[in-house]
Amino acid sequence: VNPTVVLITGGAGFVGSTLALHFRRLSPSVRVIALDNLRRRGSELNLPRLREAGVEFVHGDIRQLDDLDIGVDPQLVLECSAEPSVLAGYGTSPGYVLQTNLVGTLNVLELCRRTGAGLLFLSTSRVYPIDPVRSIRLDHAATRFEIAADQDLPGITRRGVSEDFPLQGARSIYGATKLASELFIEEYAQAYGLKAIVNRCGVIAGPWQMGKVDQGFVALWVARHVYRRDLAYIGFGGTGLQVRDVLHVDDLCDLVTIQTQRFEGLAGEVFNAGGGTECSVSLCELTTSCQRVTGNVVLIASVPETRPADIPLYVTDFSKLTRATGWFPKRSMDTLLADVHAWIRAHESALRPVLDS
Numbered sequence: 001v002n003p004t005v006v007l008i009t010g011g012a013g014f015v016g017s018t019l020a021l022h023f024r025r026l027s028p029s030v031r032v033i034a035l036d037n038l039r040r041r042g043s044e045l046n047l048p049r050l051r052e053a054g055v056e057f058v059h060g061d062i063r064q065l066d067d068l069d070i071g072v073d074p075q076l077v078l079e080c081s082a083e084p085s086v087l088a089g090y091g092t093s094p095g096y097v098l099q100t101n102l103v104g105t106l107n108v109l110e111l112c113r114r115t116g117a118g119l120l121f122l123s124t125s126r127v128y129p130i131d132p133v134r135s136i137r138l139d140h141a142a143t144r145f146e147i148a149a150d151q152d153l154p155g156i157t158r159r160g161v162s163e164d165f166p167l168q169g170a171r172s173i174y175g176a177t178k179l180a181s182e183l184f185i186e187e188y189a190q191a192y193g194l195k196a197i198v199n200r201c202g203v204i205a206g207p208w209q210m211g212k213v214d215q216g217f218v219a220l221w222v223a224r225h226v227y228r229r230d231l232a233y234i235g236f237g238g239t240g241l242q243v244r245d246v247l248h249v250d251d252l253c254d255l256v257t258i259q260t261q262r263f264e265g266l267a268g269e270v271f272n273a274g275g276g277t278e279c280s281v282s283l284c285e286l287t288t289s290c291q292r293v294t295g296n297v298v299l300i301a302s303v304p305e306t307r308p309a310d311i312p313l314y315v316t317d318f319s320k321l322t323r324a325t326g327w328f329p330k331r332s333m334d335t336l337l338a339d340v341h342a343w344i345r346a347h348e349s350a351l352r353p354v355l356d357s
C-alpha cells in the first residue's frame with residue numbers, strides 16, 4: 001500500500017505513538033491519525049509529541065464502532081490499542097480486556113471492511129499456550145534458563161519459538177483475545193478480501209514505554225533503578241532466571257516500514273517478531289545491566305511462587321520473517337538499555353508520577 005491516510009489505534013500508547021512519529025518522519029505528506037482513549041497511564045504524555053510532529057489526535061474508544069468513524073477513509077490501519085497485560089482479568093472481571101482486545105478489534109475489522117483499508121495487527125507471543133511453553137526443556141545456566149538442545153515439541157529449537165509451535169491449550173485471557181482476533185482476521189480475509197499482516201510480537205521495549213509491574217518490565221526495571229525503588233523476582237524460585245527476548249521498538253519500526261512497502265505480497269501471513277536469542281535477557285542479568293547503566297543498586301525481593309500465566313522463558317524464532325522480508329533486529333540489549341535510561345533521565349520529573357509509583 002502507498003497510504004495517504006494512516007490510522008493508528010492506540011496511537012498515544014508506547015508502540016502506537018512511536019509508529020505514528022516514525023510514519024511522519026518517513027513520509028511527511030502522509031496524514032497520520034492517532035486514536036486513543038488514554039486509558040493507559042502516561043499515554044497523555046505523548047500527546048504534545050504527536051502534535052509537534054503533525055500527527056492528528058482523535059480521542060476515541062475502539063469499543064465503540066461509531067468512534068472509529070473519523071471522517072476520512074484510511075488506506076492503512078495499524079491496530080496498536082489494547083489492554084496489553086497478560087495478567088488482565090486474573091482475579092477480577094475480564095470485561096475490559098475482552099471488550100477492547102476482542103470486540104474493539106472486531107470494530108476495527110468492520111472499519112477495514114467498510115473502507116477497504118489494509119490492516120497491520122499487533123498480536124502477541126502469548127497466543128502460544130502456557131502449558132506447552134512451560135514444557136519447553138530448559139538448561140539451568142548460572143544467570144538464566146536456556147533452551148535445551150533436545151525438544152519434544154514442534155516449533156521449538158535453540159533459536160526459539162517458531163510459528164509451528166502448538167496452539168492447543170489455555171493461554172491467558174489476553175492471549176485468547178489476540179488469537180481470537182487473528183481467527184477473525186482470517187475470516188475477514190476470506191469473506192471480504194481483507195488484506196492483513198499479523199505480527200506475533202514477543203516483548204517490545206524502548207523509550208516512552210510507561211513500564212509498570214504487570215507490563216513493560218524493561219522500562220520498569222530501569223526506572224526503579226533510576227528512582228531507587230525496590231523490585232522483586234516473582235516466580236520460578238524467585239531468583240530471576242526467567243528469560244525473554246526483547247525487541248527494540250525502533251527495530252519494530254523498521255519491520256513495519258518493510259511490511260507497509262511490501263504489503264500486498266505479505267498480506268495473509270502471520271509472523272513471529274521479536275529480538276531473538278541475541279537480544280534476550282534474564283531478570284537477574286537485567287539487574288546487573290541496570291546497576292551498570294544507572295550506577296544504583298536497589299533491593300530485590302524474592303517471591304518463589306509462580307503466578308498464573310507466568311512462563312520461565314520465551315524467545316522468538318523470527319526466521320520466517322527474515323526469509324520473507326530480509327528483516328532482522330539490529331539493536332542490542334545494551335543499546336536498548338542506554339536508550340531507555342537516557343529517556344528517563346531526560347524527562348525524570350515528568351515521568352516520576354507514572355514510573356515511580
Ligand SMILES: NC(=O)c1ccc[n+]([C@@H]2O[C@H](COP(=O)([O-])OP(=O)(O)OC[C@H]3O[C@@H](n4cnc5c(N)ncnc54)[C@H](O)[C@@H]3O)[C@@H](O)[C@H]2O)c1
Pocket residue numbers: 009010011012013014015016035036037038039040043060061062063079080081082083084100104122123124125200201202203204205210216
Ligand atoms: N509492549 C509489548 O511488549 C507488546 C508485546 C506484544 C504485543 N504487544 C501489543 O502491541 C500493542 C501496543 O502495545 P503497547 O505496548 O504500545 O501498549 P500501551 O498500553 O502502551 O498502548 C496501548 C494504547 O491503547 C490505548 N487503549 C486501551 N484501550 C483502548 C480502547 N478501548 N480504545 C482506544 N484506545 C485504547 C491505551 O490508552 C494505550 O495508549 C498492543 O496490541 C499489545 O497487545 C505489545
